[in-house]
Amino acid sequence: xxxxxxxxxxxxxxxxxxxxxxxxxxxxxxxxxxxxxxxxxxxxxxxxxxxxxxxxxxxxxxxxxxxxxxxxxxxxxxxxxxxxxxxxxxxxxxxxxxxxxxxxxxxxxxxxxxxxxxxxxxxxxxxxxxxxxxxxxxxxxxxxxxxxxxxxxxxxxxxxxxxxxxxxxxxxxxxxxxxxxxxxxxxxxxxxxxxxxxxxxxxxxxxxxxxxxxxxxxxxxxxxxxxx
Numbered sequence: 001x002x003x004x005x006x007x008x009x010x011x012x013x014x015x016x017x018x019x020x021x022x023x024x025x026x027x028x029x030x031x032x033x034x035x036x037x038x039x040x041x042x043x044x045x046x047x048x049x050x051x052x053x054x055x056x057x058x059x060x061x062x063x064x065x066x067x068x069x070x071x072x073x074x075x076x077x078x079x080x081x082x083x084x085x086x087x088x089x090x091x092x093x094x095x096x097x098x099x100x101x102x103x104x105x106x107x108x109x110x111x112x113x114x115x116x117x118x119x120x121x122x123x124x125x126x127x128x129x130x131x132x133x134x135x136x137x138x139x140x141x142x143x144x145x146x147x148x149x150x151x152x153x154x155x156x157x158x159x160x161x162x163x164x165x166x167x168x169x170x171x172x173x174x175x176x177x178x179x180x181x182x183x184x185x186x187x188x189x190x191x192x193x194x195x196x197x198x199x200x201x202x203x204x205x206x207x208x209x210x211x212x213x214x215x216x217x218x219x220x221x222x223x224x225x226x227x228x
Contacts, residue, residue: 007052007103014050014076016127020120025113028104038094040080042104050078054100059176060092069176070138072097081124082131084110148188150178 001009007027011017028042029052038056041047056073070092073079083090084107114121137157154177175185 010052010076011050011103014078016048016050016078016081016124017120020123021117022113025105026109028106030102030104032096032100032102034096034098034100036096036100038079038096038100038102040083040090040094042106046080046084046107047104048078048080048084048107048110050103050105051075052101052103055097056094056100056102057097057173058092058094066179067176068179069173071134071177072173078127081128082135147178147180147184148191150180151185151188154178 007029008022008025011022011025011027012020030042032038032054038049040049042049051073053075056079058070058073058079060068060070073094079094080090114124154174171182171185175182178185180188
């Protein structure tokens with residue numbers, strides 16, 4: 001199998017192009033080192049980026065100078081979709097957390113594909129709306145004054161269908177994402193434990209909480225694992 005065929009097969013597994021016809025699509029790839037800043041431009045043109053391998057952190061600086069992690073971008077996730085058709089540049093900083101490969105689709109190429117495939121256009125508009133709603137929810141969460149509420153919201157919203165939350169960024173990344181200090185995070189987790197909202201155990205050297213939301217929120221046991 002040629003590299004192009006592998007790349008196109010990969011594209012069909014991403015949220016952005018899942019199940020879509022991408023056979024004639026042109027693209028480019030870029031290999032980035034750990035710590036590299038990531039651009040939403042490829043060969044000088046605004047583009048949509050899709051992570052093939054690696055991990056990217058999206059962060060912003062608040063008015064008081066604190067760096068706030070907005071989200072993590074993992075393989076098959078995309079970025080740049082909210083600004084690709086505007087004159088505005090990305091307001092956030094994207095940085096590789098490890099060696100990362102990004103597949104770029106230029107704005108001009110994306111426009112050509114959308115014009116000939118109305119189904120794909122509708123699909124990408126749906127993804128675009130999801131991104132906007134995510135950002136809106138993030139702003140609402142950060143405007144919540146209670147660290148406890150932020151933490152509870154994060155745990156519930158990041159649980160999978162089996163009630164498992166995997167802290168892939170560790171506690172440091174979680175603190176940055178919630179805009180709270182490590183001391184505050186540990187205090188709130190301890191408060192959850194003392195009020196029997198969670199149980200703390202040690203599993204294979206990893207920190208693991210089994211969170212019982214009890215009668216206030218109907219949800220199965222949440223097992224939160226801090227991945228080292």
